[in-house]
Amino acid sequence: MSCHSDTATSPALDVENAQRTTLIALAGQPNMGKSTLFNLLTGLNQHVGNWAGKTVERREGSLTHDGQRFTLVDLPGTYSLTANSAEERIARDFILHEQPDVVIAVVNAANLERSLYLLAELVSLPAPVVVALNMMDVARQENILVEPEVLEAALGLPVIPMTATRAEGVRELFAAVQETLAGRRGLVARLPEIREDHRESLRVVLEAVQGYVPAPYPTAWAATKLLEGDEEITQQMRALLPAERWERVHQELMAHEDAFLAVATGRYEWIGRLVRAAVVRPRVGQIGLTERLDRWAAHPFWGLVILAAILGGVFWMTFQIGAPLQEWLDTQIIGRVSGWLAAALVSAPLWVQGLVLDGVMGGVGTVVTFLPILVIFFAVLGLLEDVGYMARAAYVMDRFMHLMGMHGKSFLPLFLGFGCNVPAVMGARVADSRAAQLLTILLAPLVPCTARLGVLAFLAPAFFGAAAAWVSWGLVMLSLGVLVLVGVVMSRTVFRGQRSAFVMEMPLYHIPNLRTIGLLVWQRSLSFLEKAGTTILVFSVVVWALAALPGGDLENSWLAGLGRWFEPVGLWMGLDWRLTVALLASFFAKENSIATLGVLFGSAEDAGLASTLAGIYSPASGLAFLTVSLLFIPCAATVAVIRQESGSWHWTLFSVALTLAISLAVGAGVYALAVWGGL
């Protein structure tokens, strides 16, 4: 990515300008339009990375408004700040330790009561808060009337009505930020209090910790967190307090184990007063758009029909637009560049030609031809997410995913695996616990992608004639069966007891924001190119070297040697060294196994090769080869994103070992059965 704009950020610039830029943190619950606001304010002047040591996305951007420079940090969307999840800890630590000049709290006008819960926590932290009352348009659509001036007066905080999707209210928001920075607004925030029956407990705890709460924690906040049973604060205070004082706190906490609910109820009482003052509810019995749509989209039967139709549409689009585009890129761009390079390198040594044309350009070609499909998938995912449909898909699939110890949320990423495993792995972040993310990532490679289905479609007719369709169908069902089985086993062993409860917000439907989706597609694609792309390139060159060295012909190469070395293992599945080499080559890209066989049998990639193979190998070997192909180690691109998304080589190697073991075991089993059955 090239950022030539003078407002582009880089870590070096940030340090240099620390004195002059104002730091704004953007906080809010999920589905409040926080990302839309962030994108609106920063445009392409944003940097996407991960929070240090976490797989949570960190977005930071910069902008200039009225000659003043601002650095904007988008905090992870969380429902509260209880330090239960990585996201919650990140959000609260940022506000406490980085001390932003202003926190913009994004709340949803159409769902004020719930969205003020996070604000109830934010106002107790030591940072000035400006409230962005977003989604005024959705509130109107759902017949909810919110009065911003009344809310501002009742809260004691600046409240700015906005519709970020239409860029309404930005000027007013910045005016409020500037007034707050200058201390001109003259408001005094009203803070929520603990429910009445626990005020005495709070007083006791407050008195005990007085003078011992470390900076930057406010004393009242720390005392409340103790009553809430916050593990982080409890541990710190236990270490810091003299034994006698800790004992007093401990006694009080033991006597009031339900204090957490008293704190939460106190917050909702505070919210209730605000909402009663500022919101005019719709007439009873009036049904909103969301309720009407959900009667279909979340229906146990029609919901599945709608989901199937949408997914069908996605694949139709992928093949109608993605495949031709892929083809075009391959011939027009990759083919031409390869042509020019071949002409330029005509007098270079043969190995240089091979390295550049087969190794490097082969890798670049894979990366580039992946892009159209990825862009389409990212766009569709972004659209479904932004409209609010994603939660419905998760909802209707939940009862099926339950079997594998997963949530409905993991369904869509896994399903996309049929197109390509890469977006499946990258989509795993929607799952809401680390265990669920990892399980999704580990299962994704077991979904047969188009490239593997292509190998199946190419070889099955030659081996099985009229029965090819049934054999193919059976093999796809077999690999899905393996996926379910692995999911069931893993959720009861490796991830035992880690299934988090299924509680999920069903956001209101709204018109998608193309800017948000566009930026998402741009960032995801860029991240794929930057990280996975370089890995793929390296793999590509390595595989080329193994196939070309030492002599230059595949038959006598190191790759062939490797194939011969593995032949004893291959023989369990009825595979000789050539089929084994084809499998090894498929690690680079799944369709490579056909190309490799083409080289080994000296014929082009046409029907001739398939029938040649059918002539040489028994149907049992063919069946075993197809089985192993479907379940084998994922391709290099998938392995690269597994590493990127899991953030650990440990899990990446685990995934490789898992697929290897499964493919060998199932392949050997299928071969034995086929031989026994007389194939």
Next chain:
Amino acid sequence: MQPTTLNQTRLLDLQAGERGLVISLGSGKQLISRLTALGFTPGGELVVNQNYAHGPLIVTVRGGRVAIGRGEAAAILVERRDE
């Protein structure tokens, strides 16, 4: 937890369209914390939007729509409210 009076019931047993008042949330600190942040607290009013025999429920609580698994809904105790 078992219902103690006639009007108390599990959230799971409320039909679509029925209203209730949350009495207790069941156990598990993590779960209670998540439920609370989504609007479930003792005394909070809710309406069941959808409850078929299988799959999660959809409940409107404090103005927000929330999908909740059957297991989780079985642990939440509510007082049934008439219209």
